[in-house]
Amino acid sequence: MLKITVSDLNLHYEDFHALKNISLNIEDKKVTALIGPSGCGKSTFLRTINRMNDLIDDVKIEGLVMLEDQDIYNKDVDVAALRRRVGMVFQKPNPFPKSIYENVAYGPRRYGIKAKNQLDEIVERSLKKAAIWEEVKDRLNKSALSLSGGQQQRLCIARALAMEPEVLLMDEPTASLDPIATGRIEELISQLKKDYAIIIVTHSMQQAARISDKTAFFLLGEIVETGKTKEVFTTPKDKRTEDYITGRFG
Amino acid sequence: MSKNFKEKFAFTILALITMCVIIPALFIFSYIIYNGIGTISLEFIFSAPRRGMTEGGIFPAIVGTMSLILGTIVFALPLGVGTAIYLVEYAKKNLLTKLISLAILNLAGVPSVVYGLFGLGLFVLLLGFGSSILSGALTLSCLILPIIIKSSEAAIKSVPNIYREASLALGATKWQTIYKVVLPTAMPGIITGAILGIGRAAGETAAILLTVAAFFLPRLPNSIMDQVMVLSYHLYIISSQVPGMPDAIKNGTALVLLGVVGIFFFVATVVRIRYKLANRE
Ligand SMILES: Nc1ncnc2c1ncn2[C@@H]1O[C@H](COP(=O)(O)OP(=O)(O)OP(=O)(O)O)[C@@H](O)[C@H]1O
Ligand SMILES: [Mg+2]
Numbered sequence: 090m091l092k093i094t095v096s097d098l099n100l101h102y103e104d105f106h107a108l109k110n111i112s113l114n115i116e117d118k119k120v121t122a123l124i125g126p127s128g129c130g131k132s133t134f135l136r137t138i139n140r141m142n143d144l145i146d147d148v149k150i151e152g153l154v155m156l157e158d159q160d161i162y163n164k165d166v167d168v169a170a171l172r173r174r175v176g177m178v179f180q181k182p183n184p185f186p187k188s189i190y191e192n193v194a195y196g197p198r199r200y201g202i203k204a205k206n207q208l209d210e211i212v213e214r215s216l217k218k219a220a221i222w223e224e225v226k227d228r229l230n231k232s233a234l235s236l237s238g239g240q241q242q243r244l245c246i247a248r249a250l251a252m253e254p255e256v257l258l259m260d261e262p263t264a265s266l267d268p269i270a271t272g273r274i275e276e277l278i279s280q281l282k283k284d285y286a287i288i289i290v291t292h293s294m295q296q297a298a299r300i301s302d303k304t305a306f307f308l309l310g311e312i313v314e315t316g317k318t319k320e321v322f323t324t325p326k327d328k329r330t331e332d333y334i335t336g337r338f339g
Numbered sequence: 340m341s342k343n344f345k346e347k348f349a350f351t352i353l354a355l356i357t358m359c360v361i362i363p364a365l366f367i368f369s370y371i372i373y374n375g376i377g378t379i380s381l382e383f384i385f386s387a388p389r390r391g392m393t394e395g396g397i398f399p400a401i402v403g404t405m406s407l408i409l410g411t412i413v414f415a416l417p418l419g420v421g422t423a424i425y426l427v428e429y430a431k432k433n434l435l436t437k438l439i440s441l442a443i444l445n446l447a448g449v450p451s452v453v454y455g456l457f458g459l460g461l462f463v464l465l466l467g468f469g470s471s472i473l474s475g476a477l478t479l480s481c482l483i484l485p486i487i488i489k490s491s492e493a494a495i496k497s498v499p500n501i502y503r504e505a506s507l508a509l510g511a512t513k514w515q516t517i518y519k520v521v522l523p524t525a526m527p528g529i530i531t532g533a534i535l536g537i538g539r540a541a542g543e544t545a546a547i548l549l550t551v552a553a554f555f556l557p558r559l560p561n562s563i564m565d566q567v568m569v570l571s572y573h574l575y576i577i578s579s580q581v582p583g584m585p586d587a588i589k590n591g592t593a594l595v596l597l598g599v600v601g602i603f604f605f606v607a608t609v610v611r612i613r614y615k616l617a618n619r620e
Contacts, residue, residue, distance in 0.1 A: 173510035176508070179505065186502075186524055187618070196509040332551040
């Protein structure tokens with residue numbers, strides 16, 4: 090089933106053409122990996138899907154981004170409501186300087202859940218889903234900043250899951266983590282794809298190959314190639330894709 | 340010169356400079372406390388002045404100063420923080436915003452007597468508040484507004500953008516993001532600005548001279564529309580305008596003014612620490 094359909098998406102930062110004629114289908118309950126050299130527009134593309142680019146002045150966006158049957162750039166779209174459906178995990182873990190509990194409860198509180206028992210339940214469920222419950226269950230009221238980097242990133246995943254989104258955007262979620270923490274998060278992603286459409290940006294070819302079902306290769310603002318991960322990695326159609334994934338790029 | 344020596348040299352110089360700042364301050368404090376402590380008594384604090392202020396206490400002036408400070412905070416803090424929020428979070432980063440920012444900075448350098456005249460013209464006469472606590476607090480608010488705005492602006496700007504992004508990405512609105520994430524994180528810095536403002540307002544005489552301060556009014560105010568005596572102005576009068584004023588009363592008054600400011604500092608610091616801890620927890 091298709092979750093997101095992007096067609097002919099163009100994005101300009103002032104006069105810089107950052108995304109050129111992007112068309113991509115994102116399937117539900119699958120992991121889609123975005124790969125490509127630095128500065129090619131992966132983060133920019135990711136941020137068009139939950140409209141985080143709206144925060145930047147002088148951005149011009151053309152084209153169609155459909156979340157199921159909703160045109161997310163339609164004037165009538167409630168952006169806050171959209172972002173509840175499309176959760177995001179950032180490259181650098183960015184928990185709020187609040188307690189672990191308050192971090193996870195932040196989203197649900199903002200859209201009006203007040204009952205303590207309901208929040209307790211959401212916090213526990215989200216932390217369990219993000220595979221960090223066992224490590225933090227006795228210190229929920231401690232500062233989130235007291236956690237290690239890997240724990241903080243899983244907390245941020247829990248925080249996004251607490252919204253019960255339909256799509257999860259992850260921008261290099263393991264970039265600042267050691268191999269063990271990375272492994273845990275990859276395991277987690279494989280678990281989570283049972284329930285969500287996941288789009289992950291990564292610079293690690295191995296990671297893309299390990300966890301994703303589909304891969305899109307970005308280059309200078311364009312998608313050069315997209316397809317099943319296995320096929321992109323074993324029999325790339327484009328010479329540039331082959332050069333990139335075999336590390337002969339440059 | 341070895342690196343080690345340079346390091347030590349720099350450290351020594353900085354330590355000396357710090358001393359040059361701290362020692363005079365310590366000297367002033369101890370001078371005031373040493374000379375004033377003998378005058379402090381329940382009677383001095385809790386009774387009105389008598390016999391042309393040469394006897395009795397200074398209670399009306401203490402109440403006057405406290406109500407002025409409170410009133411000033413009530414007006415200046417929300418207005419100042421609100422302006423800072425607007426400038427940082429909402430205003431487009433264009434020439435107009437820069438000019439406004441610059442204008443606010445310049446306001447901080449305007450002599451306080453000018454604020455006094457402004458307050459007299461606007462609050463006392465034009466708006467008809469008369470010489471009153473209300474007029475005085477509003478005038479002092481204008482005076483400390485630039486301090487509050489600038490320090491709040493700095494505090495709000497220093498909140499990392501990743502917090503804002505995290506909040507918005509969770510489906511929070513812009514205002515929820517400001518109210519629930521940005522302000523609590525910026526609060527210690529905002530309070531520091533408020534503390535500086537309070538200090539400035541409490542010691543002010545020129546700005547209140549024309550808008551609230553009474554020369555001699557040995558009773559308590561009934562409402563914010565009343566005139567009051569004010570410690571700073573009272574101190575000025577008894578040190579320069581009243582012949583034969585006993586030194587003990589002057590020194591005692593100075594110490595009480597210091598104490599009143601100290602009480603506000605203490606409260607502000609406690610609030611500040613609570614926010615700091617809350618941010619860490
Ligand atoms: N706010 C902005 N204003 C102007 N140009 C920007 C802005 N953000 C990104 N760009 C430009 O758009 C291009 C794509 O940036 P983007 O961050 O999407 O790259 P990326 O593929 O995520 O790179 P990386 O792998 O290094 O994270 C870059 O050339 C960058 O300089
Ligand atoms: Mg990026």
